[in-house]
Amino acid sequence: MDDSNQQKVSQISGAEIIMRCLQEENVKFVFGYPGGAVLHIYDALFKQNHFKHILVRHEQAAVHAADAFSRATGEVGVALVTSGPGATNAVTGIATAYMDSIPMVVISGQVPTAAIGMDAFQEVDMVGVTRPCVKHNFLIKDVRDIAITLKKAFYIAASGRPGPVVVDIPKDITAEFAEFDYPKTIEMRSYTPVVKGHSGQIKKAVKILLEAKRPMVYAGGGLVLGDASNELVKLARALGYPVTNTLMGLGGYPATDKQYLGMLGMHGTYEANNAMQDCDVLLAVGARFDDRVIGNPDHFLSVPRTIIHIDVDPSSISKRVKVDVPIVGHVQSVLAEMNEVLAAETIKPDAAALKTWWAKIDVWRAKKSASYDGSSSTIIKPQYVIEKLCEVTKGDAFVTSDVGQHQMWAAQYYKFDKPRRWINSGGLGTMGVGLPYAMGCQLAFPDAQVACVTGEGSIQMNIQELSTCKQFHLPIKVILLNNRYLGMVRQWQEFFYENRYSESYMDSLPDFVKLAESYGLIGMNIDKPGDVEGALQDAFAMKDKFVFMNFMTDQKENVFPMVPNGKGISEMILGSDTNANDAADEMEG
Amino acid sequence: MKHIISLLMENEAGALSRVAGLFSARAYNIESLTVAPTEDATLSRMTIVTSGSDEVIEQIIKQLNKLVDVVKVLDLNDGRYIERELMLVKVKATGALREEMKRISDIFRGRIIDVADGSYTIELTGSGSKLDAFIEALDKTVILETVRTGASGIGRGDRILKV
């Protein structure tokens, strides 16, 4: 890098350098928690006003909130934690972001350089601890390396297949002085992510797609992360082919579009899973054929089909399922090129074959696999709450979720027409993300409707964040589907362990309304189906208020359809099966 | 099948643990791993001997390439290559064994590099299988100690792994 590329000022402290770097990166929020090793950094933070610091109540929540900020905006999320326990508390958040490829920079304090390796107070080998769950990590050893390292961290986090990057900074280094030079651009000989797909492969893919008799498009989180929704919609509409989204891809293709078959996978729709199994040409976009999506890979591969796979990460291709036409590249760039190739093509899709294929799909659709018995006037069905939530918010809210049955119902019954609206932990399945995820979304979009769909188990894993919500006046609406059970665990115990509900009952719950009120927030109890819609309207009418809505829901409701572990995706148990419990037994047996 | 993978990576602290961690986290086999800086001190050269199906080897190469510090990866088995490993073996050398050990060492083109009252230390270089063959040829009871470096590999002719 030549000097003209760099801006020179007189020497400042390492802590101030960090502030300047964050300013250069246009960071708007830093989610964090102070402690000994980051005191210099917090002192520098006190003196700046370029970004806002959000003081959480637990470091795990800081990382989740930064992660959600990124999911909602596409920008790099930033968290700041102290050494030792602060750093280890952050690990679950980092692993959660890593599994879903979320771009994030986590700055952790470290004990002074001379104390490293001495079992010093609050020392933990952060680089070692996080190595398996980060895209990359750094331990800074010289104050002069801070700027270049943070530049690399932001670049690595956001480019290629995104992911979290940890930068561990010993305390003494934040007190030393150096000149601040922030490089405008960066090149690393060891890291050169591919953007453009191979043109030959793209042409080949379009040709195969046009020859398809039973085509299917399967899009995952990569579509959302790559901001390629418009390109996919254009392609799918031009072809007239059916589309399914994974749990991570929801909103990537609009849910209310007629070509959309719903989510696929373990709790996917009958039509999406059957079309996935039965298609002769499959276009996979930013998806990774994971175990919750294709079920048993041997069953999936027992019928022939041609697979085209677009992904920015070569290691995602042919990892679980052998692919015929791999295209490594940024999904947006590749799909845009496919659209160009298609537009110039004289051949059209096989209309007759397509008609037969859609007719078959319509038969599957007619099963209405995503439906429930809503006839009771006394017990609230959780699915009904989500349907009403979708109506009241006009399908346009940011919906964060925790992990469990409520997560699946939210995914199935909220109709996401836009990407980056559905915010959940798909890969790691981390209970406790819901509330901090809502914080990240609400801070990113202060005027937007933000709903946190959660369970009484999950919400208690980061319930302390109610305090943060109060402090920053975040008008989140918590939609607690309170079934008094670790419902997803109970469901498996019902199906596969002969109703032995081992440790899955949630005893001794707090009075959630009083709990909310104790923070000065609003609480609501809703226990009749007739009150659901009105309560939701009331809550969302309070635009500037945090409302904690405790819905007492059916304790025994199960998530359907369901593909039991180890089964093929077309081997689903449907809710309409006369006795789903027996059906499950049979599948197991 | 056994594969020898060569790679160049940034000579940074912790680089080795990233590679070792990758192999253990993804349950890949690792028979041996050697690493040392190259003529360019900013780069380390590593040779990894592993085994697996073609699909597993393909994944290993992709995962190694994905590590941010890794500059280049080469599967030596994709072409012609040379493999060498160094072994030091301390053997019993008393009475008739003294002659016998010298003879076996010569057959394998080993060199006796330390001579003591009751033992020899033999230095042997060659492919992994040659070193295995040498161990096989010895009576287990005469071996006092062995130490192997793990394989180093290099492509033949103009197959060059360089930045």
Ligand SMILES: Cc1ncc(C[n+]2csc(CCOP(=O)(O)OP(=O)(O)O)c2C)c(N)n1
């Ligand atoms: C941190 C963590 N611990 C355990 C689990 C396993 N787990 C998955 S779903 C679930 C139950 C969640 O209960 P609740 O939040 O009440 O949601 P429900 O399924 O009842 O809707 C559990 C324990 C997990 N995913 N994450």
Ligand SMILES: [Mg+2]
């Ligand atoms: Mg529950």
